[in-house]
Amino acid sequence: MVEQEVPSWNATPVLPQLLIATGGRQKLKQPNLFSSCLRDFLSCCLQRDEARRWSAKELLQHPFVTFAEPASSLVPLIVSVKKRRETRT
Structure with a gap:
């Protein structure tokens, strides 16, 4: 994603x-395009060994999630993309 x-x-x-x-x-x-925090979060999610894989509760405490802006901050970006697409057609 x-x-x-x-x-x-x-x-x-x-x-x-x-x-x-x-x-x-x-x-x-291109891993260098992504922050070390995101790369660590993905590593915690994608552990094949179930014992080492973080639970959803643990993932919600990961700095990638806790330091993130609220989802509502995405609204202006989504609106902007929609407007741009409408002007292309």
Whole structure:
């Protein structure tokens, strides 16, 4: 989602299954474009080992979530994108 595309979109359906089976996971194409806080949050979410994977309750306490602006701050951005799309058509 952070890369604005579906993981392995162009790959064969076997690739995601193979990654899951072998314990691998999708990697960010350009990790340096994202903050270390986001990269750490993703790491906490994507642990294959259930014992090491953070719960939803724990994730809500992660700095990536606790320091985030409220969701309402996205409203002006969404409105702006909608207006831009309307002017293109």
